Amino acid sequence: MKAGVFALSRSMLGSLRDLAPIVLVIAFFQLVVLQQPIPDFFNLLIGFFCVVAGLTFFIYGLEMGLFPIGGSMAYEFARKGSLFWLLVFAFALGVGTTVAEPALIAVAAEAAQVAAAGGMIDAGVQSQMEYASGLRYTVAFSVGFALVLGVLRILKGWSIQYMIVVGYMLVVVMTFFAPKEIIGIAYDSGGVTTSTITVPLVTALGVGLASSIKGRNPMIDGFGLIAFASLSPMIFVMAYGMLV
Amino acid sequence: MGFWEQFADITLSTIKDVIPIAIIIFGFQFCVIRRRITNLRKVLVGFVYVVIGLALFLLGLEKALFPIGRLMAEQLTDPDFIRSWSDSSVAVFHWSDYFWVYIFAFTIGASTTIAEPSLIAVAMKANEVSGGTIGVWGLRIAVAVGVAIGISLGTWRIVTGYPIYWFIIAGYIAVVIQTFFAPKMIVPLAYDSGGVTTSTVTVPLVAALGLGLAETVPGRSALIDGFGLIAFASLFPIITVMAYAQIAALRTKRNKIVD
Numbered sequence: 201m202k203a204g205v206f207a208l209s210r211s212m213l214g215s216l217r218d219l220a221p222i223v224l225v226i227a228f229f230q231l232v233v234l235q236q237p238i239p240d241f242f243n244l245l246i247g248f249f250c251v252v253a254g255l256t257f258f259i260y261g262l263e264m265g266l267f268p269i270g271g272s273m274a275y276e277f278a279r280k281g282s283l284f285w286l287l288v289f290a291f292a293l294g295v296g297t298t299v300a301e302p303a304l305i306a307v308a309a310e311a312a313q314v315a316a317a318g319g320m321i322d323a324g325v326q327s328q329m330e331y332a333s334g335l336r337y338t339v340a341f342s343v344g345f346a347l348v349l350g351v352l353r354i355l356k357g358w359s360i361q362y363m364i365v366v367g368y369m370l371v372v373v374m375t376f377f378a379p380k381e382i383i384g385i386a387y388d389s390g391g392v393t394t395s396t397i398t399v400p401l402v403t404a405l406g407v408g409l410a411s412s413i414k415g416r417n418p419m420i421d422g423f424g425l426i427a428f429a430s431l432s433p434m435i436f437v438m439a440y441g442m443l444v
Numbered sequence: 445m446g447f448w449e450q451f452a453d454i455t456l457s458t459i460k461d462v463i464p465i466a467i468i469i470f471g472f473q474f475c476v477i478r479r480r481i482t483n484l485r486k487v488l489v490g491f492v493y494v495v496i497g498l499a500l501f502l503l504g505l506e507k508a509l510f511p512i513g514r515l516m517a518e519q520l521t522d523p524d525f526i527r528s529w530s531d532s533s534v535a536v537f538h539w540s541d542y543f544w545v546y547i548f549a550f551t552i553g554a555s556t557t558i559a560e561p562s563l564i565a566v567a568m569k570a571n572e573v574s575g576g577t578i579g580v581w582g583l584r585i586a587v588a589v590g591v592a593i594g595i596s597l598g599t600w601r602i603v604t605g606y607p608i609y610w611f612i613i614a615g616y617i618a619v620v621i622q623t624f625f626a627p628k629m630i631v632p633l634a635y636d637s638g639g640v641t642t643s644t645v646t647v648p649l650v651a652a653l654g655l656g657l658a659e660t661v662p663g664r665s666a667l668i669d670g671f672g673l674i675a676f677a678s679l680f681p682i683i684t685v686m687a688y689a690q691i692a693a694l695r696t697k698r699n700k701i702v703d
Contacts, residue, residue: 261493303647361623407573
């Protein structure tokens with residue numbers, strides 16, 4: 201019990217240290233640059249305490265739940281040797297974690313507004329909603345596709361450089377052909393797909409796979425899934441903008 | 445809305461986010477792998493901790509950080525504020541008049557990245573896998589510097605109005621060149637670090653800054669130019685993480701020569 205309290209207070213201190221820079225930046229700009237009082241100090245204090253406690257809990261749960269389950273599933277899939285089910289799992293994980301992502305829903309709705317303002321689609325509510333959900337499914341599919349490709353890469357030991365460079369070239373080439381309004385959104389869509397729960401899980405999966413397969417180095421082969429998951433939406437969203 | 449109501453609200457929406465993931469994981473575990481999970485209870489408790497932690501984290505951000513951060517982004521991009529620091533008496537601002545915006549972008553980008561939970565997760569894993577060669581703090585600081593450079597450059601782009609793809613393509617070229625020279629071990633991790641930087645903490649604040657700026661600067665449209673900051677924030681960490689490894693490798697080499 202005593203050891204637990206000690207560990208908890210130590211990780212609380214760690215979270216405090218992680219958050220200190222934000223507090224300093226906000227305080228400096230509020231007091232020195234904008235020269236305004238801190239509004240609603242009491243709420244601020246409560247909120248800050250929640251953030252510290254939340255970060256502490258999250259990191260605890262990460263090591264207890266997300267990392268072990270990601271690693272053990274990777275190990276089991278590798279032991280079972282069923283490529284088909286592993287790829288289905290990767291695809292499902294990619295689509296399932298992305299399609300309901302709140303950040304993506306927000307971006308898709310804004311993208312529909314941009315498209316309507318640019319005259320690409322009708323300005324009506326109906327067509328905007330259709331455009332937004334089409335975009336959402338496109339991004340979700342692209343993340344599923346990216347994880348499948350990334351898992352195949354780990355299994356086969358392909359080197360990541362060439363795949364990423366080809367991806368970059370695709371992005372660059374498509375930039376010249378895609379409608380101008382969609383480019384900013386396409387570039388941003390890569391960043392919004394990878395949520396706080398997906399990242400640890402996918403990382404544990406990749407590293408676990410690379411450690412369970414003979415001849416793979418977890419450092420060189422295990423990382424890289426997130427990179428695919430943030431690159432492929434850009435390509436798919438631009439393609440969506442060109443086709444719709 | 446009361447504190448507890450808000451907490452319940454956010455917890456519910458976090459649970460909603462976790463449910464698809466839980467269904468996929470446990471579905472495959474029971475239907476395909478068909479083996480009992482070792483320490484099932486511990487894993488489940490871990491999931492509960494993750495949900496509670498994330499909900500508290502988001503609630504705290506919503507209560508403390510985002511309102512003041514958004515307000516700040518609005519105030520810093522307000523023409524009256526910019527005029528009060530500007531020497532020029534002309535009506536049209538020079539890009540250098542926005543200097544507080546760039547400084548804010550840099551510092552808020554770096555500090556929010558340090559607190560980004562998914563980056564902490566990846567850094568912990570990288571430290572474990574590399575056997576301690578890659579320090580948790582080294583990686584986090586390298587990524588934070590990358591985000592800081594990316595976002596301040598992104599705000600400068602909104603002010604000057606240069607097309608976004610110039611920067612992205614130039615960044616890609618830098619990444620490709622560095623890939624050939626950086627230690628092999630770091631390359632996949634560096635690529636990954638681009639995607640992990642932008643989740644819960646950074647995106648809302650950065651989006652507010654981009655939108656505020658696009659509304660203030662004449663000739664920019666919030667809808668078109670407000671986007672793109674996140675892309676900057678995910679590209680530049682790749683460059684700085686590889687640079688971090690290159691510098692570390694260089695230093696070891698030099699030490700060896702001295703020995």
